[in-house]
Amino acid sequence: xxxxxxxxxxxxxxxxxxxxxxxxxGTLAGCGDAGATITRLTVGSPGRDPYTLAANTDQVKVTTxxxxxxxxxxxxPGLYGGTRRISSCDQRRLVAFLQAxxxxxxxxxxxxxxxxxxxxxxxxxxxxxxxxxxxxxxxHGYRDGRATSESAVLQAGMGVLVNGYGxxxxxxxxxxxxxxxxxxINASNARYSGRKWPGFEKRxxxxxxxxxxxxxxxxxxxxxDPGATMGFERPRATTGGDDGPPQPLPATETEPQGxxxxxxxxxxxxxxxxxxxxxxxxxxxxxxxxxISDPxxxxxxxxGPEISQPGVSPGxxxxxGTATGTGTGDDGSGGTGTGGATGGTGAGTPGDGPQxxxxxxxxxxxxxxxxxxx
Numbered sequence: 289x290x291x292x293x294x295x296x297x298x299x300x301x302x303x304x305x306x307x308x309x310x311x312x313x314g315t316l317a318g319c320g321d322a323g324a325t326i327t328r329l330t331v332g333s334p335g336r337d338p339y340t341l342a343a344n345t346d347q348v349k350v351t352t353x354x355x356x357x358x359x360x361x362x363x364x365p366g367l368y369g370g371t372r373r374i375s376s377c378d379q380r381r382l383v384a385f386l387q388a389x390x391x392x393x394x395x396x397x398x399x400x401x402x403x404x405x406x407x408x409x410x411x412x413x414x415x416x417x418x419x420x421x422x423x424x425x426x427x428h429g430y431r432d433g434r435a436t437s438e439s440a441v442l443q444a445g446m447g448v449l450v451n452g453y454g455x456x457x458x459x460x461x462x463x464x465x466x467x468x469x470x471x472x473i474n475a476s477n478a479r480y481s482g483r484k485w486p487g488f489e490k491r492x493x494x495x496x497x498x499x500x501x502x503x504x505x506x507x508x509x510x511x512x513d514p515g516a517t518m519g520f521e522r523p524r525a526t527t528g529g530d531d532g533p534p535q536p537l538p539a540t541e542t543e544p545q546g547x548x549x550x551x552x553x554x555x556x557x558x559x560x561x562x563x564x565x566x567x568x569x570x571x572x573x574x575x576x577x578x579x580i581s582d583p584x585x586x587x588x589x590x591x592g593p594e595i596s597q598p599g600v601s602p603g604x605x606x607x608x609g610t611a612t613g614t615g616t617g618d619d620g621s622g623g624t625g626t627g628g629a630t631g632g633t634g635a636g637t638p639g640d641g642p643q644x645x646x647x648x649x650x651x652x653x654x655x656x657x658x659x660x661x662x
Contacts, residue, residue, distance in 0.1 A: 324473045326424070326493075327438055328482035331445040337429025337436050338462030339392055340385055345376045345460035346418075350445035351516035353420045355540055356492040360421075362454015363499040365510035365519070365538035368417035372513060372520050372534070375527035376447030377416040377460040383408050385463065395435040399428045399465040400457070413525045414449035414457055415509060421494040424469045425456055435465075439473055441493050443485055445514075452505030452524060453498035469495060510538055 329335045331346040353366055360367055370376065386393040386407055397404045419442055427440040442448070447460035456466045475493040499506055509522045519541075521532035 324439060324470075324478040326473070326475065326478045326480050327427070327440045328443070328480055328484060328488065329427070329440050329446070330443050330483050330485050332461065333483075334459075334462035335427060335429065335440065335464070336438070337431040338464060339396065339430050340463045342378075342381075342461050342463065345447035347371070347376070347445045347447070347514050350418060350420060350514045352422075352444045352487075352492075353512070353516075353540065354542065356421045356494055359495040359497055361499055362450065362496050363503075363506050363509075364454075364540070366512045366540045367420065367454070367496070368450065368509060368511055369420045369514055369516075370417050370511045370520075370522060370528075372511075372518075373528045373531050375416040376418060377449055377458070377527075379411045379414065379416070379449070379527070382458070382463055383411050391433055392430055395430055395433070396463075396465055399435050399467065411449070411458075414451055415522060415524050416460065416527055417448060417450055417509065417511060417522070418514065419444050419446050419448060419456075420512065422488060422492055423456065424473070424475050424493050424495050426467045426469055427459065428465045428467065429462075430464075439469055439478075441475070441480070443488075450509075451498075453501065454506055454509070455496055455498045468497075508532075512537060512541065516541060 327335065331348060334341055347369075350369060386396055390404075393404050393407060397407055400410060402410050422444055423442045423446075425440055425442060427438055427442075429436040429438075442456075442459065448456040448466065449458035449460065451457045455468060458464070459466055475495070476490045478490075480490070506524050509524065510519055511522050512519050516537065518534040519537045520534055522528070523530050
């Protein structure tokens with residue numbers, strides 16, 4: 289009898305111990321998914337499963353903003369950058385591409401949580417900007433007739449379209465829809481795959497949260513030029529032609545040299561190999577070959593409003609910038625729904641070895657409001 293009781297007691301202890309382990313595992317999971325893998329995507333890299341390929345969308349050697357890492361509001365002055373009076377995305381070309389590819393349009397719209405018929409209106413309300421921080425997102429590609437999904441960090445200098453609440457919604461160099469990163473992912477604890485660029489640090493990876501919806505949509509984005517020499521205003525849903533005049537840097541840019549230039553390596557990660565099929569939005573014959581080039585400074589005496597080179601732009605010194613305004617109108621970009629996205633990420637993980645040199649960079653020049661081809 290004593291032996292039976294002893295066995296029963298040991299059984300109860302084993303059950304209690306197993307329950308404690310399960311509870312502990314659940315508690316740890318609630319603190320963030322330490323086992324998550326985040327794909328690093330360098331400037332110019334379309335990544336896996338791109339919807340299309342586009343040149344002239346990203347910028348090399350962007351001076352990152354001094355405040356990096358953590359979570360930032362989408363309407364923060366100086367959170368995003370850009371080249372004054374030049375857009376990094378051709379939104380009309382993107383819409384035309386999706387309309388010509390109905391299967392991709394359905395998957396794309398499903399990720400954004402909108403009907404296919406609303407794509408033109410939705411895209412027209414987005415604003416082209418450059419990232420100034422290494423930014424955590426969920427990147428949605430397209431494979432085998434459906435949307436794919438993976439956590440990714442986009443290198444500072446990449447061109448994106450942001451919605452009316454300041455959240456990245458489209459990756460310009462491939463047309464992929466973007467949504468907010470999964471809440472359980474902790475950028476500091478996660479594993480990373482893909483090419484590591486100089487200056488990359490987990491602690492500097494930034495999440496962007498939407499502007500408080502009670503304040504309405506953003507009316508004006510306060511941007512900073514790639515060299516962090518000036519600020520300027522870009523009204524929401526405009527492509528550069530309506531940019532305001534140069535102004536002092538926002539107050540958050542206490543020292544223009546506070547950021548670290550984000551130098552992108554020549555190779556880029558997998559997903560860009562192979563020749564795009566005709567009609568997929570690749571650069572037209574005769575257009576400049578994609579490639580990294582070090583943007584130069586404007587020639588002395590060149591007029592301020594027209595930037596002849598997309599590198600360091602003329603502007604004022606440090607100072608206090610204007611805050612973003614509020615809006616009350618309806619905006620089709622008010623959310624970043626997950627729609628019909630699926631969880632597949634494709635076979636294989638991009639490594640750190642040599643990769644295909646397909647690079648997209650900002651155009652060497654352009655007239656006011658001009659946009660490179662998508």
